[in-house]
Amino acid sequence: MIRVAVVGCGLIGRRRAAEIHRHPASSLGLVVDIHPPAAAALAEEFDCPTATDWHQVLEDPSLGVVVVSTHNGLLAEITTAALAAGKHVLVEKPMGRNLAEAQAMAAAATNRVLKIGFNHRYHPALARAHQLYRQGLVGELINLRAYYGHGGRPGYEREWRGDPVLAGGGELTDQGVHIVDLIHWFAGLPQEAFAYLQTVVWPIEPLEDNGFGLFRYPNGVVANFHTSWTQWKNLFSFEVFGREGSLSVSGLGRSYGIERLVIARRRPEGGVPDLTEEVFDQPDSSWRLEWEEFIAAITQGEVYQGTPAEGLAAMRMLQALYQAARTGAVARV
Ligand SMILES: NC(=O)c1ccc[n+]([C@@H]2O[C@H](COP(=O)([O-])OP(=O)(O)OC[C@H]3O[C@@H](n4cnc5c(N)ncnc54)[C@H](O)[C@@H]3O)[C@@H](O)[C@H]2O)c1
The missing domain is CATH 3.30.360.10 (Dihydrodipicolinate Reductase; domain 2)
Structure with missing residues (x-):
């Protein structure tokens, strides 16, 4: 069972949480939001712990995957830190606020799966x-x-x-x-x-x-x-x-x-x-198909869409x- 942290529990964080919960190989290990009621709503729905500081995710080795669904301003910072801490990451589109942030994320994805959320x-x-x-x-x-x-x-x-x-x-x-x-x-x-x-x-x-x-x-x-x-x-x-x-x-x-x-x-x-x-x-x-592909990429090394190269191209x-x-x-x- 892959334990997943969702950072950013707004509209998209909720969508992601529902798919993580539904998939037989993944479960919600932590939901993080700077705005406590947002995390509390997901915790109540999916029965998982909450936090307000995303750095907590980095320190918990039982969390193997991070979904980053904050506003665009934090996507790169959280993603690069999570990759450096050995987590696989699904980061929402866009791949950061600019090309430089996208390049930093791609460079940090050396031995972990980094997927950009191009759900379309x-x-x-x-x-x-x-x-x-x-x-x-x-x-x-x-x-x-x-x-x-x-x-x-x-x-x-x-x-x-x-x-x-x-x-x-x-x-x-x-x-x-x-x-x-x-x-x-x-x-x-x-x-x-x-x-x-x-x-x-x-x-x-x-x-x-x-x-x-x-x-x-x-x-x-x-x-x-x-x-x-x-x-x-x-x-x-x-x-x-x-x-x-x-x-x-x-x-x-x-x-x-x-x-x-x-x-x-x-x-x-x-x-x-x-x-x-x-x-x-x-x-x-x-959202379901995207999550299934991400899990298959992590567990079986399957080819996936929304690679760092595709995010960089966009x-x-x-x-x-x-x-x-x-x-x-x-x-x-
Ligand atoms: N794939 C898609 O079609 C799609 C659609 C909408 C949004 N998005 C992307 O998803 C991301 C989130 O968008 P949204 O519409 O869910 O926004 P939202 O405002 O509904 O949610 C963002 C959440 O992040 C939280 N947050 C802010 N700072 C934080 C911090 N320091 N630590 C933890 N949480 C923090 C906010 O409190 C909020 O709950 C954006 O990057 C957006 O571009 C993708």
Whole structure:
């Protein structure tokens, strides 16, 4: 039985705790939050001890794994310390507040599993689209297009997401890191990046509430996306276009709508393409699948997603986007 500590018992810490508890090979050994009621709520639900100081995790050899789900400002510090103390770590996205923090985490992961929480890869429509793409269903890749957003909320400037020191970036980082990871997953690392940022509704300057990103690959493939905290009706859309057809994922369940994959295959003679729709209307299983993969990586050395290299790639892509937005010039990734 692998004993796990969860550091940061907010929205995501609770999600992780439920999967740790459910998995037959893992159990909750400690839940840590600087805000005692947050840890107490998990302790009551999952019957485990609590702490307020995360350093306590480092001193307990019976805790083999740490889930780091605090605000972004502590992800790197806790992760590097936990790895140095010999723990395996699942750290939430983004991989720190910037590339330098991501590099520090990757460097500390010498003989332990470090996994970055890119749970979107486990959403069934995205996983299926990726599988079909890799099988060559839509032919050679031409371009990718994505939209992701929600409507934010009044008071953002008082939350960690509205604080540059605790968040590292605005919406381009928050939901945008999932999009850049998906782009990297399908198409690899781009060569060039360009971006425009806006801060138009929420008073969170210098952070952005909207990010518009553009990537170009050496072979001419282009990816573009828009992430938004002024997307009043929640939206997720990720589309992959090949010479022979397209794969269009929409929805992530719940407020983002039912998850669907529309497969279009163009006809040689033109006209309306062959269309197939796959609907994934089961409850979100991404957190469970991600946890199962992490445990298999630890116990059986299985290949896993969200490796340090993949986390670093996403942070390089974000860094190039921010640089382009700042300078007004195309940036090398
Ligand atoms: N994979 C995803 O789709 C996804 C979705 C949302 C958030 N996230 C990531 O998960 C992380 C947490 O986000 P959230 O929405 O759960 O935030 P949250 O604000 O709900 O939870 C963060 C928790 O960390 C606690 N905390 C703060 N400082 C601490 C400290 N020194 N020691 C211990 N606990 C401390 C806070 O009290 C709070 O309970 C962020 O990195 C975020 O980017 C990932």
